[in-house]
Amino acid sequence: VTADQSVADAAFVVAGHPVAALPKQDGAGKLAVLATTRLEGDSGILTWFGAPPSRRLVLTVGNLGSAPVKDPVFQVGTAHGVYAPQWEERQWRGTIEPGRKARIELPVELTAGAHGDYQVSLKYGTKVLAEQPWGVGRPWGVTLFWLLLCLVVPAAVFRIGMAVVDKVRPRSAHAAARPRRRPDRFAGVTARLPKLRRPPAPSEGPAPAGGTGSTTTAALPWFTPDSAPSEHRPTTKGHS
Template identity: 60%
Template sequence: MNGRARISALVAVVALLLSPTTAPTASAADGPPVVKLSRSQAGTGGSVTVSGSGWRPRALLMILICGQSVPSTGVRGGTNSCANADGRAVTTDAEGRFSRKLPVAEPPVPCPCVVHAATVTGARAEADAVFRVAGHTVEPLPTEPDGGRLSVLTDTRLDGSDSLLTRFGAPPARTLVFTVGNVGTSDVRDPVFHVGTSHGVFAPQWQEQQWRGTIRPGKKARVELSVELAAGAHGDYTVSLKYGGKVMAEQPWGVSRPWGVTLFWILACLVVPAALFRLGMAVVDRVRPRQKARRPRPRLPEVALRLPGLRPRQEARHSMRSSSALPWFTPDDDPGTAGRLSAPHDDGPTSPGTPTTKGPP
């Protein structure tokens, strides 16, 4: 019994020693994504190694250097505040980790700056790390105005579906639906939102849309804004919502290819050449000289048109003989034949074939 008790105590001590190390690992895996930098400052032309963990496995990320931003407030102004031309894309591994070297470039707005990492497709996830671009201008962040301030309370979504005309190149359209709340101290009347659409890693194209209504302090409202892409658009798009110079939400949008347009061009490539060919043949037939009408050839005798061996030779000879006679004479009425076949006359000369009568001796 003493030996068993010692073994049980030893197992308990080992479990206690291992439990503090395993618990933080599990909690870190369930936490938000993290971005770390190999250095906190670098000048233009240099590079910094960006590594991350806690991301979705096999996720495509975009890494940018953005200005007028701090990790607590996010990127102000969206990707318009980032050096988009020098960004880098990276794909996480099976454990949600990545490591990528990023060239240092000056953003279009002053610092404070961050290295911003965000997913390109799928569920939205992002993380920032403080970074200083040596030699770049640094200015304080603009203060938010007092009074009414709006905040997105729920996740945004896109309502709507494609119609038959969309399959043939009509502009895809959706409705951006979200709920905002007034976290300020005064009313917000007729707020003006900016809705932007971006394709891939390009910067969004913003459009102003005004929502009619009043949101009182501590109240919320459901907002619906229309979103429309260009005709024939297809691929992965991102719809962004901005209010007061700050990006409040982003929603991915996968647009299918308009196969009706492809089918139309295939039919056009088949029908148009065939129509042009028939038109050309009609023109050639109209302009070419016509041949003079030939005189009909004399018809051959009926015997010549028949195959040999189908009737006896005697009948053929009789037909040839009858065809040589004049049409108004029959073989019996032929003058030559009638003279030869009729009895000799008394006054006619004796012919050698006529028998002579002898008198009495």
């Protein structure tokens, strides 16, 4: 047989099995996570005082579709506790060819003063690709600031109140009558003047070696010299 050949599609029916059409190829890429996701980066000293904590979500994705994916837009969500995640769009600059993989880094940032256990999720389109837990420490610098504020402000208010009371209280008559002492204008000039030295006093001659000084014995105030007590005559003063 030398006739022309022709090709035609015919449905192949298997008895007892349902038949469905093949999915259409839309020519779009399909991303999938190929490695474990992780959070990189650390917090600085400002985070200890309430600055927003930030990290980088690092993951490796591959294109399982038949078309390249150019500048894909991901959605990064952060959830605290049992609350639903809050999604934010993050665009990655680059092209992933079919059958290729790429390393993607996306920034993740929380609100100021955030602390506790958080869950970071990554979504592309309508599919969640990865989830990563994140434990954020408490900003103890903020707590220390409020403690110092509670101590300093009452002390400052007390000092200001005492100064106001000292200004407005009435003065006593004795304090009002006492004149204020004015500073001496010539005190500095007097201190700079040269000091005069006193001449030494003339030295007295030495006392004569052979001279004997007269010694007097002080009598008791209630005795006279002739009535002073002795060994042979005891005193009778004071007896009636």
